[in-house]
Amino acid sequence: MAGKREKAEDIVMKLRQVEVLQGQGAKLADAVRQIGVTQQTYYRWRREFGGMNRDQLKRLKELEKENTRLRRAVSDLTLDKLILTEAAPGKLLSPSRRRQCIDHIRQELGISERRACRALGQHRSTQRKIPVGRQDEALLTADITELARQYGRYGYRQITGLLVQAGRCVNHKRVERIWRREGLKVPQKQKKSGRLWLADGSCVRLRAERPNHVWSYDFVQDRTADGRAYRMLNIVDEFTREVLVIRVKRKLNSVDVIDALTDLFILRGPPEFIRSDNGPEFIATKLRNWIETVGAKTAYIEPGSPWENGYVESFNARLRNELLDGEVFYTLREAQILIERWRKHYNSVRPHSSLGYRPPAPESIVPVDQRPTMH
Template sequence: MPKKRMSAEQIVVLLRQIEVQTGQGKTVQVACREAGISDKSYYRYRKEYGGLDMDQARRLKDLEKENNRLKRLVADLSLEKQILKDGCRGKLVSPERRRQAVAKIRETYHLSERRACRFLDHSRGTQRYVSQSRPDEDKLTQAIIALAGNYGRYGYRRVTALLQAGGWEAGTDRVQRIWRREGLKVPQKQKPRGRLWLNDGSCIRLRSERRNHVWSYDFVEAQTHDGRKLRLMTLIDEFTRECLAVRVARRINGLGVLETMAKVMMARGVPEYIRSDNGPEMTSKAVRAWLANVGAQTLYIEPGSAWENGYCESFNSKIRDELLNGEIFYSLKEAQILIEQWRHHYNTLRPHSALGYKPPAPQTIQPNIIDLDQAT
């Protein structure tokens, strides 16, 4: 059985005993043998504790322990600083990122799991957690990636609505987890616009209350591949958020506005009000007289207050963001076909956040609309 290590006080007492015996004429070897230690241990003890009393030896031992503790603390701090500098670049927000960071520093610095988790303030239970993948996880991931590729401006909430419409039993949280894991995101967040109706009543606007109550229209500029201008007239129903028509031509004057309005009214009926800005195509005498004859009242916004026509401006930003900025039109006819396809998708399939992520006019109830034969 190994001998128990002696304390500092016991060593001092032993040294005093050997000194007394050597003073009585005994040799160091004999005195050490009688004390139960070797002469090498005696010289080592005398070098370390020679000339000290018991209190001084105890104090020296405490200082040695404190010094060793501080050395270990400094070593741990230096190691932690080096680990955080080299092995943990970026923010460790998600549990998966933390698990990867712990595995990396364990491999690099040969640390235990407990110590690596302590450095990163990471729970060992979370580190040992093994995710349970559902049987349809891979297929759902592929479906999310496919939708994100087809609709690059859609976020995970709108993608969730499309998945649920397609028969997937996937909630928003699950889609968001897969969305983040695959590194999907919507670049360049849109700048928010002001509200159309203010709570303090500082700006009173007619609010649509039913279908065909208030329509609004506006113009959007684009161009073909050769640099020639394209002009789009967008017409929406403010209550249903449905795009009633998008007329595409090189130029659109007042007669073009009336032709588009007439074709839509033949299929949808005459609205009570039509909102627009103060452009020459909208304020011309012919347009105002024709609208008055069919029974539609005009609502003109204040000059320079485009936000008052907020629904149409919002739609214009969507068509530019999701279609016009990502397409190259080589001819007028190609632009008319692609824009009409996008309008049909917007009305029947695209989830609208203000409608509870439902499309404005789902396919099952979509009426037959007279096709606008766009004139150049």
């Protein structure tokens, strides 16, 4: 009997047997001897199981089992809290981030891979899988970085458009992943204005429906390095988004506007409408009579409502954001050359979001299999 561990049911049965023997007049020592244990063992058993029947013993075992389960649950929750606290800095949105975090947690807390994966929702096969990137990942990353350096005010969608123009088969999601991984900054997006329509759904301005339907023009002012001001006359085709001309001079008046429009009318023909604000250069009688004479119509916006001339206003913002704010012009001639070069780039290369990230007026259409790749 030495070394044998009694079951709880057997202990209760032997205690009841001792009670029966004592009830028959047997001494305690003789009764204990009959069940095969010492008196010390008997007293210990009676202290632990005395007065219990089988149903009560069963209930005790269930409570002990439930207590063990609850202690294990509390322990697991405590460990989960430690794991989540250790993993708190940063969001775990991708398997690679979770993989790195789990390795870090295992090193810091000394827990198993299985436990860490369960706490952070990572499948163990995903944790053990060695990621294999695409063969062109390094080359594409270099191209994206170079384009971001060259065009510092472009976001990842415009960079995607440039890559597609160059013949790269890539979508914006992959470019965005590399963009964020490399820590490249996306220019701030301007909030879209919703004031082009009245409450009854009617349009508050004429909308372009085809090329040469509606042109819009406006002035932008800047200064050269010596502090002297110069002005730019910007003329935009609202349908194609093409910048038809940027006339750069120290001073511009209604005669200069007529001169710029004359060159465009000879080259492209007059549009049906020309939209502008109510600046003195645009409402001059000489200019209005000349426009009516050549067969076009003027469309003026409401005073103090620049959003009604949104296309050219948006272009003015792009011009200032992507060129004027980042360049120092020492002479007027330098400003004329660089602004004209940027205008050609804007028309033929720069991806435009409203055109499906294609340029407004590409110089040529090259088949995909003949496009140059970027290195």
